[in-house]
Amino acid sequence: MTLLPPRWRLPYVALLTVVGLLLSVSALEAYRLSGGRRAWEPFLWEFSSLAVLGPLALGVHALVGRLHGRHWRHQLAAHLLALPVFSGLHIAGMFGLRLLVYGLVGVPYRPDDIPTLLVFEGGKDAVSYISFCLISRGVWMAGAATQRQQELERARRELAELRLARLADQVQPHFLFNTLNLISSVMYEDVARADRLLCQLADLLRQTLAAQQRVEHTLRDELALVQPFLALMQARFGEQRLVVQIAADDDALDCRLPALLLLAPVENAVKHDVARHLGRVTLVVAATRQGGRLRLRVSNHGDRPVQETAPDPEGGLGLRNLRERLAARYGDAASVHFGPEGGAMSLTAELPCVS
Structure with a gap:
């Protein structure tokens, strides 16, 4: 959460919580239809995924910001290297949390074998990674546009102040010379x-x-x-x-x-x-x-x-x-x-x- 400004941390956590609840409620219905008897399991599955994706999404956002302005080949190479890392951390963190919770409650948990997990979860992670990149790029571009607008407004204010100062400087000599002529x-x-x-x-x-x-x-x-x-x-x-x-x-x-x-x-x-x-x-x-x-x-x-x-x-x-x-x-x-x-x-x- 250190990548977020303090004022955005609570809203970000709230957003993840709302998304987790919506996904969990949706998964719960399918879980019951398939004969599941522990209603907390869909919540564990969805929230364990989001608990890892939340920090990873911030890392993707920071990476997109660092790559902004570089050549597209450099960006593509960086993302091709970052995607497997993203997926590996997500899979390891998500199933690590699930195994921990299942062990604490004494319920056996047998995930799929590693090749199946890598294929199934890796495909979903690729979609998530690309989505995070697109969203982050839009956020960075909006921030850059706002910054440019602020700089433009500041430049306009400074130019207006300089112009006003120049015009004000014209007043005193004009007034002074005419007054001296009157006195003379x-x-x-x-x-x-x-x-x-x-x-x-x-x-x-x-x-x-x-x-x-x-x-x-x-x-x-x-x-x-x-x-x-x-x-x-x-x-x-x-x-x-x-x-x-x-x-x-x-x-x-x-x-x-x-x-x-x-x-x-x-x-x-x-x-x-x-x-x-x-x-x-x-x-x-x-x-x-x-x-x-x-x-x-x-x-x-x-x-x-x-x-x-x-x-x-x-x-x-x-x-x-x-x-x-x-x-x-x-x-x-x-x-x-x-x-x-x-x-x-x-x-x-x-x-x-x-x-």
């Missing part, structure tokens, strides 16, 4: 303000670096990054020109999502709409949870547009990054919609909410 535009006009902006930027970068190490965090953590970024942008443009509104349901705050997912869309909304409008720009970040779905919405509306040119339908690099990250993480379970909505530009993303 005021550094000669108001040195004190530029200094404050740089300090705020340093604090924000420390938080984004920590977020990238986590790969995934809650919406509450994500908004904790978005809010200081928007505060930085308000300090740059002025609170009268850039109005920020953040609204998130309490149920939505515990939903998990890829780190830095909202930063690029929010940055795009600020950058492009402030550039396209002379007056006030209102930016809204909203999050709601509907059952097992998280709905994120980033919209912006300007009072006095400079020009009515249509925005990039793909939403620029930041929104392409968002689409790719959601596709890599959730597949078809996530969706992104971007376009005009009631005089404003709106980005809506829906994804599974995992708390």
Whole structure:
């Protein structure tokens, strides 16, 4: 039984017991019709055979596993050598047990002569051996297929994680360079303000670096990054020109999502709409949870547009990054919609909410 994992030992013994009982009951009827008077004899015959076949079947299973992948000639030669050993051990063990039990109960037992036993039992053992080989081969092939599937799934997960990490790495340089460009535009006009902006930027970068190490965090953590970024942008443009509104349901705050997912869309909304409008720009970040779905919405509306040119339908690099990250993480379970909505530009993303 050492060839079986511990969790399979009891089921294996139970299976042998059930098979032994079925064979014994079937043999008992024929035994009675032939005039037999000791009802326990058919049970002894069947269970003595199964008691030896049980361990031998495990040995055949191990042999088939060791031969898997070798040339068919090597496999055939090994089985031709193993079959006589299998049959000899079965016959010796089975009749050894029977002689022992008959001797203990004081009942004479005279098996057939050895040549007859070898022919009669050997033929049955050949059928049993071939059956065990076929079953074992199927089990080994199923196990190999399962292992390959697990390895494939693991490779896919690792590839997805690497892809997510690559996409996440794109966020920070994109955000950093644009923010530095914004700061550079005021550094000669108001040195004190530029200094404050740089300090705020340093604090924000420390938080984004920590977020990238986590790969995934809650919406509450994500908004904790978005809010200081928007505060930085308000300090740059002025609170009268850039109005920020953040609204998130309490149920939505515990939903998990890829780190830095909202930063690029929010940055795009600020950058492009402030550039396209002379007056006030209102930016809204909203999050709601509907059952097992998280709905994120980033919209912006300007009072006095400079020009009515249509925005990039793909939403620029930041929104392409968002689409790719959601596709890599959730597949078809996530969706992104971007376009005009009631005089404003709106980005809506829906994804599974995992708390």
